[in-house]
Amino acid sequence: MRAAVYRGVRDVRCMAVDVPAIGDNEALVKVRVAAVCGTDVKIYRYGHRAIKGEGERILGHEFSGEIVKLGKNVKGYEVGMRVGVEPNFGCGRCRVCRNGLISYCDEYNCLGITVDGGFAEYVKIGESALIQGNMVPFDETVDFDEAALAEPLACCINGFESVGTKPGDYVVIVGAGPIGILHLQISRVAGASRVIVADVSEERLRFTKRFKPDVLINSGKEDLLESVLRHTGGRGADVVITACPVASVQSMAVLISAKLGRVLLFGGLPKGSDSVAIDTNTIHYNGITVTGTTGSNVSQYGKSLDLITERKIDTKSLISKRFDISQIDKALQYAESGRGLKTVIEFES
Ligand SMILES: [Zn+2]
Numbered sequence: 001m002r003a004a005v006y007r008g009v010r011d012v013r014c015m016a017v018d019v020p021a022i023g024d025n026e027a028l029v030k031v032r033v034a035a036v037c038g039t040d041v042k043i044y045r046y047g048h049r050a051i052k053g054e055g056e057r058i059l060g061h062e063f064s065g066e067i068v069k070l071g072k073n074v075k076g077y078e079v080g081m082r083v084g085v086e087p088n089f090g091c092g093r094c095r096v097c098r099n100g101l102i103s104y105c106d107e108y109n110c111l112g113i114t115v116d117g118g119f120a121e122y123v124k125i126g127e128s129a130l131i132q133g134n135m136v137p138f139d140e141t142v143d144f145d146e147a148a149l150a151e152p153l154a155c156c157i158n159g160f161e162s163v164g165t166k167p168g169d170y171v172v173i174v175g176a177g178p179i180g181i182l183h184l185q186i187s188r189v190a191g192a193s194r195v196i197v198a199d200v201s202e203e204r205l206r207f208t209k210r211f212k213p214d215v216l217i218n219s220g221k222e223d224l225l226e227s228v229l230r231h232t233g234g235r236g237a238d239v240v241i242t243a244c245p246v247a248s249v250q251s252m253a254v255l256i257s258a259k260l261g262r263v264l265l266f267g268g269l270p271k272g273s274d275s276v277a278i279d280t281n282t283i284h285y286n287g288i289t290v291t292g293t294t295g296s297n298v299s300q301y302g303k304s305l306d307l308i309t310e311r312k313i314d315t316k317s318l319i320s321k322r323f324d325i326s327q328i329d330k331a332l333q334y335a336e337s338g339r340g341l342k343t344v345i346e347f348e349s
Pocket residue numbers: 037038039061062151152
């Protein structure tokens with residue numbers, strides 16, 4: 001089969017590799033669509049601590065496909081089912097796993113990072129992931145494009161749950177990339193009364209319009225603090241979400257927060273970034289909660305597929321370019337360039 005194999009920094013190749021053999025407690029999924037994530041681009045650029053030395057890894061953790069083979073002990077699934085896969089799984093035994101917070105497990109695994117993933121014609125879903133419910137069927141009303149983006153949506157639901165957006169809230173999202181747009185849609189579903197999206201890219205702001213934000217701010221041209229205060233009647237934002245890898249935005253986030261506001265630092269900063277200065281007196285005197293999230297769990301992944309199935313959230317419109325698996329290097333470079341929103345890999349030819 002063809003697979004995109006990470007071999008070193010800036011060396012990801014489409015290669016012929018064996019179709020994974022599966023054991024009695026495992027499943028084999030034929031991948032139909034896989035999306036490129038910012039994390040894949042980071043691995044391409046800098047490598048990853050979980051992929052050591054000469055190690056090779058099939059990348060890809062956002063994908064959907066069909067079950068083509070099941071080990072004889074696997075129950076509850078059938079060959080031919082359409083499935084999405086939550087890529088993160090933990091040991092299942094430790095304190096964080098017992099609390100469902102698998103992405104913080106010391107023995108955390110992720111398809112496409114610590115084990116082979118979905119940039120391949122076939123991917124093996126191992127026993128631990130199957131037992132933990134990571135392979136989730138979806139019906140024929142959902143297409144493979146939509147389901148491939150259930151993973152980034154699940155990560156946004158994780159962030160949403162930590163700030164608990166409520167009806168009537170004013171929400172400010174800084175960053176109008178795919179993650180910012182997913183947060184915008186979740187905030188709408190949650191009943192936020194005003195959703196304000198800021199970005200420095202006019203092109204991204206223009207695209208965001210179709211998801212009906214109340215206010216768009218070009219923070220390259222307008223002062224973000226002043227604009228947010230003006231659009232919230234001086235109150236500030238009850239929820240602030242940073243959906244970009246920019247330190248100054250993290251500093252700004254507590255300043256644009258309302259009293260008793262919640263700040264979600266969603267986008268991580270580039271590797272090796274310095275510590276960020278944050279005005280702790282503002283947090284102290286205004287009762288602000290600052291939190292951060294990464295990844296998602298099976299519960300959030302299930303909710304994500306439900307929201308897609310119920311047409312509450314549109315993931316498909318975020319896809320701006322498609323590449324065949326043979327063009328994996330082009331796909332990664334395109335994603336790296338920051339043009340468009342989501343890049344997807346297909347397996348047609
Ligand atoms: Zn991702």
